[in-house]
């Protein structure tokens with residue numbers, strides 16, 4: 001697919017992470033608009049996986065086209081948005097050239113040549129891209145502002161997650177004005193209602209819908225997140241989910257697997273835990289497990305800002321010294 005257009009130069013494909021969420025697809029889309037506004041017409045937004053329900057709902061709401069699917073980025077020049085972790089990159093990245101990064105996560109990158117890196121510790125990549133577009137307001141159409149606002153709301157859980165910064169709030173405020181979306185909480189509720197699609201899914205799909213793997217030293221873990229408006233309903237099938245998690249781990253054994261059942265209204269998380277050293281997990285979260293796989297964590301909503309850093313800080317406990 002690499003193209004060399006003599007008029008606009010070699011194409012750079014803007015791509016979010018595997019299992020794309022709203023932020024990954026919207027940021028790629030909006031970053032293309034920003035680049036084109038700078039005269040860089042060789043930037044093209046793509047996605048490397050199926051859009052989730054909130055993403056589809058947003059693009060439909062604003063009557064916009066979701067970027068096209070590219071399953072393998074071998075031999076392409078790519079700009080990574082919303083991630084750098086190798087396990088989250090699109091298939092074929094080993095044979096691609098990462099020329100740019102636009103992200104809000106910690107950087108994991110080894111490049112042969114210097115790339116253009118833009119990372120800000122915001123709650124969403126969409127905040128970063130939104131900021132760039134807001135500097136030239138004339139270019140920011142209401143529907144693009146709405147799309148970016150949706151991504152910020154999704155990644156920051158309506159500006160309530162601990163990942164939320166003052167900049168997220170300010171950018172969201174400006175975007176809401178431009179988009180004409182007056183009632184942010186109603187917009188957020190509509191968006192989050194699309195997340196509650198888990199009741200149509202099988203346990204395996206629930207686990208893999210928003211699934212990320214991480215390497216912490218020698219320990220490999222996975223953390224799935226299921227965001228709901230009511231995790232008590234999900235709790236009823238938690239045992240089925242846990243059994244499926246065990247099955248997944250038999251097929252592909254890693255050290256620990258977690259599933260976060262977060263409740264956006266109650267502001268808490270039921271964490272399903274599978275791993276080599278359950279005592280370590282209890283010690284790390286300072287709570288005992290129910291039915292030897294569930295931990296209730298009040299006030300926990302964020303994988304990136306709460307669960308993952310807690311595990312990284314306690315990596316010494318995780319690394320199975322008693323193997």
Ligand SMILES: [Mn+2]
Pocket residue numbers: 023024082104123124125155
């Ligand atoms: Mn994001």
